[in-house]
Amino acid sequence: MSEERTGKLDAIFVKRVHRGPMDPVDEAQLEAGLGLVGNVDRSRRRQVTLLEREVWDRLMAELVGDVDPSARRANLLVSGVALAHTRGRILRIGDTRLVIDGETTPCERMDDALPGLQEAMRRDWGGGVFAQVLTGGSVRIGDRIEWESGPDRG
Numbered sequence: 001m002s003e004e005r006t007g008k009l010d011a012i013f014v015k016r017v018h019r020g021p022m023d024p025v026d027e028a029q030l031e032a033g034l035g036l037v038g039n040v041d042r043s044r045r046r047q048v049t050l051l052e053r054e055v056w057d058r059l060m061a062e063l064v065g066d067v068d069p070s071a072r073r074a075n076l077l078v079s080g081v082a083l084a085h086t087r088g089r090i091l092r093i094g095d096t097r098l099v100i101d102g103e104t105t106p107c108e109r110m111d112d113a114l115p116g117l118q119e120a121m122r123r124d125w126g127g128g129v130f131a132q133v134l135t136g137g138s139v140r141i142g143d144r145i146e147w148e149s150g151p152d153r154g
Contacts, residue, residue, distance in 0.1 A: 007080025007145040009093055010053050013070050014039050022070040030096045032136040036075050044132075049104050050091075051128035053079040059120050071113035072121075074104065074128050081145050084125035090134065094143035097135035104128045 013022035018040055029037040035047030042048070051074035060066060069077050081091070086100045106121035121127040 005080050007078055009076060009139060009141055009143040009145060010079050011069065011077035012139065012141060013073075013075055013077070015041055015073065015075075022073055024070065027138055027140045028075075029138055030093075030098075030133045030136045032133050034136075035133055039075060045101055046104075046130040047132045048076060048098060049074040049128055049130050050076045050078055050083060050098075050100075051104075052081070052083045053077055055083075055126050055128075059117065059126060060114075063114055063116050063120060065114040065117070067114050067117075071110075072106075072128065073109065076139070078145055081147065083129045086129060086147075090148040091131070091145060092148050093139050093145050095135070095137045096133065096139055097148065098131040099134055100129050100131050102130055104130050 012025050012028045014025055014028060014036060015022050016038060030048065031037050035042035051069060051072050053069065056069045056072065087102055089100050091098045091100060103125045104127045106118045106127040108118060110118040110121055
């Protein structure tokens, strides 16, 4: 039942230019059908990317690394909710709603951050997930996170 716990939003990162830094912010706007306002890398399917803090911490322990989670280049760092195998589920963050559309595949830049990280992230959705915004609004660090819908059985 641990996957049904409530969690929280630990960090928000906005990438303002391609291949640019991930700027930490305390609050951001999610726009329905579009994604994170001000973020350069968003598409129809991949509007927002999410990473699970517990997975990141486990990967750092496995690889004996101490890299900041912003190196993953995900927009939202969450804790207390399991993201693996959640395609089709709806996640509430504060008043916003996101539908998880798939696993985010780690790129070669992960090995630039820490050798072996790309391969380690390939296991069990370790690279996080991408989602579309169903209901927009403000998200803030510390916002409550919970699942709205059950797992996809497909």
